[in-house]
Amino acid sequence: MEAAVAIRSRDEIADAICRLTDAQWARLRLVSRKYAWRNPFDADDLLQESFQRALAGSRQCPGDVDVVKFLCDAMKSISHVESEKPENRAKNLPLIGPGPKADGAIDLEDQNAVNVEKTLIGLEQNEEIRQAASALFPEDQEARDLIDAIAAGFEGEELRELTNLDEKTYASKRRLIRRTIDKHYPKGWKL
Numbered sequence: 001m002e003a004a005v006a007i008r009s010r011d012e013i014a015d016a017i018c019r020l021t022d023a024q025w026a027r028l029r030l031v032s033r034k035y036a037w038r039n040p041f042d043a044d045d046l047l048q049e050s051f052q053r054a055l056a057g058s059r060q061c062p063g064d065v066d067v068v069k070f071l072c073d074a075m076k077s078i079s080h081v082e083s084e085k086p087e088n089r090a091k092n093l094p095l096i097g098p099g100p101k102a103d104g105a106i107d108l109e110d111q112n113a114v115n116v117e118k119t120l121i122g123l124e125q126n127e128e129i130r131q132a133a134s135a136l137f138p139e140d141q142e143a144r145d146l147i148d149a150i151a152a153g154f155e156g157e158e159l160r161e162l163t164n165l166d167e168k169t170y171a172s173k174r175r176l177i178r179r180t181i182d183k184h185y186p187k188g189w190k191l
Helices: 010-018 022-036 043-056 067-084 111-135 141-151 156-162 167-184
Strands: none
Touching: 010 043, 010 067, 022 043, 022 067, 022 141, 022 156, 043 067, 111 141, 141 156, 141 167, 156 167
């Protein structure tokens, strides 16, 4: 017999949403864009739908699961269910084949389609690494925000602006993160 898992209350979820950092918002928006392409929701609607279902209780967040991860998983699930509905399926999908090319035809061997799937798989695997890296900085919110933004795919000037760090602080924080991770994982990420 399995032990009962505590479920986060509506108020706990609402409080967690209100306390999201800029980096966590960026991560949620990135994930919503990744999953919105295959259903009638646009990215903002998909994110809003995950909030609505979490707060309404139709999707329950276990107490031991990070709320951001829970919302990312909810968006993935909502997107999948919506894309499977008959009214949302493509009626005809022209493919590239022998003979004249049809307008709008796609090549099933196109690497862009493969890269989208690899990116989505990478997000799930990246979550474990993001959590491990964030755990190395329990008292440093700036470092955790920077790690979240990096995990969300931001880089360069956009990353610095997102974390609201000046150039000197940003460079110092990046060095600190790199050195701390190298110290704790000298042979790379082996979780």
